[in-house]
Amino acid sequence: MKAKIHTVVVLAMAASMSSPLSHAQQRNAKPTTTPFIHKVFYYHPRKEPMTAEAMDLIKSQAASSQTIPLWTYSTVAQDGKTYTGTMVGRSPFAHGHRSTTIPTYLVPVILTFQDSGDVFDPTTYDGCAPASESVIQLIQNSPLIGTPNFTINGVNVGVGQYLDEFQRANFWSLVGGTPYHTTFSTNPTVLAPVHVTVPTADGVTVSALTFGGCMDTGEMDINWWDNEVQTVIMPALAADGVGPANFPQFIFDSVAEYTGGNPSNCCALGYHNSFSNGGVFQTYSVNEYDNSGAFGGDTSVMSHEIAEWMDDPSTSNPVPAWGAEGQVAAGTCQANLEVGDPLSPGFGTATNPFSFTNTSTGVTYTLQELAFDSWFLGSKPSLGAGGKYSDNGTFSGFAKACPPGGTN
Numbered sequence: 001m002k003a004k005i006h007t008v009v010v011l012a013m014a015a016s017m018s019s020p021l022s023h024a025q026q027r028n029a030k031p032t033t034t035p036f037i038h039k040v041f042y043y044h045p046r047k048e049p050m051t052a053e054a055m056d057l058i059k060s061q062a063a064s065s066q067t068i069p070l071w072t073y074s075t076v077a078q079d080g081k082t083y084t085g086t087m088v089g090r091s092p093f094a095h096g097h098r099s100t101t102i103p104t105y106l107v108p109v110i111l112t113f114q115d116s117g118d119v120f121d122p123t124t125y126d127g128c129a130p131a132s133e134s135v136i137q138l139i140q141n142s143p144l145i146g147t148p149n150f151t152i153n154g155v156n157v158g159v160g161q162y163l164d165e166f167q168r169a170n171f172w173s174l175v176g177g178t179p180y181h182t183t184f185s186t187n188p189t190v191l192a193p194v195h196v197t198v199p200t201a202d203g204v205t206v207s208a209l210t211f212g213g214c215m216d217t218g219e220m221d222i223n224w225w226d227n228e229v230q231t232v233i234m235p236a237l238a239a240d241g242v243g244p245a246n247f248p249q250f251i252f253d254s255v256a257e258y259t260g261g262n263p264s265n266c267c268a269l270g271y272h273n274s275f276s277n278g279g280v281f282q283t284y285s286v287n288e289y290d291n292s293g294a295f296g297g298d299t300s301v302m303s304h305e306i307a308e309w310m311d312d313p314s315t316s317n318p319v320p321a322w323g324a325e326g327q328v329a330a331g332t333c334q335a336n337l338e339v340g341d342p343l344s345p346g347f348g349t350a351t352n353p354f355s356f357t358n359t360s361t362g363v364t365y366t367l368q369e370l371a372f373d374s375w376f377l378g379s380k381p382s383l384g385a386g387g388k389y390s391d392n393g394t395f396s397g398f399a400k401a402c403p404p405g406g407t408n
Contacts, residue, residue: 040295042304042327042344043222043259043268044336047316050085058086058281058314067244067281069100070313077320078378078398085317085337088283088310089182092171097178103246104188107237108136111255112197113218116205120218122253123193128214128291131361135253135289136190142299142365143356144306145184153386153393161186162354162367163306169385170311170372176385182310184247191240194233194250199224204263206294213293215254219266222257229284230275244280247309252288256295267294269301272309283313300353300366304340307370312337319376323405325349333402342371342399342407343390352392375399375407 050058055072062070071091074084089100108122120126122135129138139145143162150157150165155176157168164183168175203220211217229250234242242248256267270287285305290297311317317337324330327344334341343351345368354367374382375389378398382389389395389407397408 040267040269040297040301040346042301042341043257043271044308044315044338045226045271045273047314049316049318049336050314055084055086061244061280062086065245068102068247068283068313070281073373075377075379077376078380079320079401081320083318083320083377086313087317088313089167090180092167092174092180097175097180099179099181099183101183101185104184105237105240105242105246105248106136106139106188106190107242107248107250108190108193109250109252110193110195111203111218111220111252112195113203113205113220114197115200115203116216118205118216118218120253120255121193122251122289126215126253126291128254128293129289130363133361133363135251135291138289138363139251139299139302140188140190141358141361141363143354143367144299144302145186145188146358147186148356152391153384153388155385157385162303163310166307166370166391167310169391170374171383172385173381173383191237191242194237196228196233208292211292211294215292217290217292217294218252218255219258219263220255221261222259222268222271223261225257225286226273229273229286230277234277234282234284244277244282248284249306250284250286252286254290254292254294255288256290257286269295269297270305272305272313272315274314281314283309285309298364298366300345300368303367304344304370307368308338308340311339311373320378320399321402321405322376322399323402325399325405325407326351328405330405331403333405337373337376339370339372339376340368342375343369343394350394352394354392369394371395 061067070086110121112119125132147160149159152169157165167182198220202224206217258266272285274283287302319337321333321335323333326342326349327347328334351369357364369392371390372384400406
């Protein structure tokens with residue numbers, strides 16, 4: 001049977017389109033005049049904490065299996081206040097610990113940039129990827145889907161996917177020695193690719209000659225793209241079973257996002273988000289695997305974003321204000337449970353990423369160190385593996401109140 005092709009029609013497309021460039025042509029292209037910033041930042045939509053009514057609605061939807069499995073926490077933090085939010089999976093505080101599988105779709109997105117005709121396709125080998133694999137194959141063979149054995153803070157937390165083992169380590173004092181897991185299937189469904197044309201007004205191609213990489217990289221406006229996801233792509237994927245009861249992950253090859261409508265505000269390599277899909281709570285993530293060489297990114301950002309989806313699916317789980325760590329600069333504060341942000345690499349805080357090599361393919365993957373729930377909420381002692389407050393030993397104490405922020 002011929003594979004289904006999803007085509008998204010975008011307004012402002014030119015009447016005719018030049019043929020897509022081969023990657024060899026891309027590598028020999030003339031340098032672009034577009035400014036290129038080699039700085040990775042980590043983006044999440046700013047949302048107000050959920051109202052009690054919205055929280056009750058989501059709890060009701062999760063209880064009736066309209067959404068992915070979700071559980072609610074309510075914790076008295078170090079400031080004496082009670083914080084309530086939702087996480088993915090089942091509660092580690094409940095009796096009868098069990099394994100929860102989140103129905104997952106990998107959605108490859110083939111992006112054609114109108115400004116150049118360049119095509120970025122995660123379903124085929126691009127001439128630059130390690131092991132001559134496609135981006136989809138690279139992700140399928142990564143520790144985000146595969147199941148290596150993890151030791152976290154000196155504790156062997158078991159065999160499993162990285163985000164599953166992070167969550168076990170996150171609540172190790174509660175779930176150690178139990179079959180508690182929150183996992184994707186080891187063979188998540190890969191959908192037929194979605195084809196999207198990026199209008200010149202909403203995206204630019206940056207020549208590999210500009211940054212000395214292997215292939216061009218694409219940049220597109222994150223607000224334009226996210227609107228396409230929610231209003232065009234998600235409704236089109238409903239026929240394939242994509243909806244609130246599962247977790248779609250949109251996958252790019254070497255395409256990043258900029259903010260504020262300005263390519264100079266670049267680059268985010270991924271994010272996670274939620275919205276009301278027909279009145280039901282829907283979550284999703286968007287991530288690139290960078291084979292261009294512009295950022296050197298593999299699965300580090302993806303591990304960051306999916307971990308944050310797991311512990312903050314609404315992007316608005318409230319915690320005491322924290323700051324002066326990771327991407328949150330001194331003098332500023334943040335008050336949501338984004339477990340990747342305090343240890344985002346490339347900022348002031350030292351961090352210890354994990355590195356795993358797939359022995360079958362020889363590809364090495366990077367996984368970001370992540371902060372535990374106890375770091376944000378001030379649990380004493382930590383609920384986490386090894387008594388630490390992050391999953392590779394950087395944080396030995398919980399967050400200090402912000403301002404001024406920092407860590408104990």
